[in-house]
Amino acid sequence: MADIIAETDRLILRTIDEGDAVEQMRLLNTPTVMARLGGPKELHEIEAKHAKSMQLCAQRGFSFLFLIEKATGEMVGHAGIKLVDNPHAPNQGEHEIGWLVREDRWRLGYAEEAIRAVIDWAFGRVGAPHVVALTSEANVPSWKLMEKLGMVRREDLDFEDPDYPQEDNPVIQYSLTQEQWESHS
C-alpha cells in the first residue's frame, strides 16, 4: 500500500507501489522524457530502481515518489529524494532531489509544483541538511528549474560520467540549504 507524502493543488505525491514499474514504462519511459537520462530503460532496470527506492524508504523514510494528477488519477511524473549514488560523484550519500514529468504534461508547472513539496518534505520530516540536484548543461529545462527554485550552481561538485554520452558530460550540480530555501520561497 502506497503512502501519500504530500498533496499540492493538482497533484498527489505518493510512495512507490506494486505494479508501478509497468505504468512508468508505459507513460514516462519515452525516448523524449529519457533523452538526457541515458535513454529509455528496460522494465527490469525500472523494477530494480523501485526495489532500491522502496528499501531506502523503509530504512530512511524517503524515496522517489509518483506524481498522480488529481483530475484524472493518472501517473504524470516521478520525483523525490534519493542519496547520491553515482559512483563518480564526489558527494556520494548527500540528499539528491530529482524529477521527470510525462511529456504530454510538460510546461504546466507540474515539476515545479511537485518539487516544491519535495523540498519542503526534505527540510521538514526528512531533516536533510541540504539537497543537491544533478543534470548537464544540455538539459536546459532541468537546470532552469533548479535556478528558478533558488538552487546554487556548484562547479566544485561537477564530475565526468563515462556511462553518459559526451553531450551529457560533465554532470553538473546545484545545491540548496534550508536557509537558502526559506529566504527564496
Ligand SMILES: CC(C)(COP(=O)(O)OP(=O)(O)OC[C@H]1O[C@@H](n2cnc3c(N)ncnc32)[C@H](O)[C@@H]1OP(=O)(O)O)[C@@H](O)C(=O)NCCC(=O)NCCS
Ligand atoms: C525537466 C522537466 C521535469 C520539467 O517539467 P515541467 O513540468 O515541464 O516543468 P514546469 O512546467 O514545472 O516548469 C518549471 C520551470 O522549469 C523550467 N523549464 C521547464 N521546461 C523548460 C523548457 N522547455 N525550457 C526552459 N525552461 C524550462 C522553467 O524555469 C520553468 O518555469 P517557467 O514556466 O516560469 O519558465 C521536464 O522537462 C522533463 O521531464 N524532462 C525530461 C526528464 C529530465 O530530464 N529530468 C531531469 C533530470 S535532471
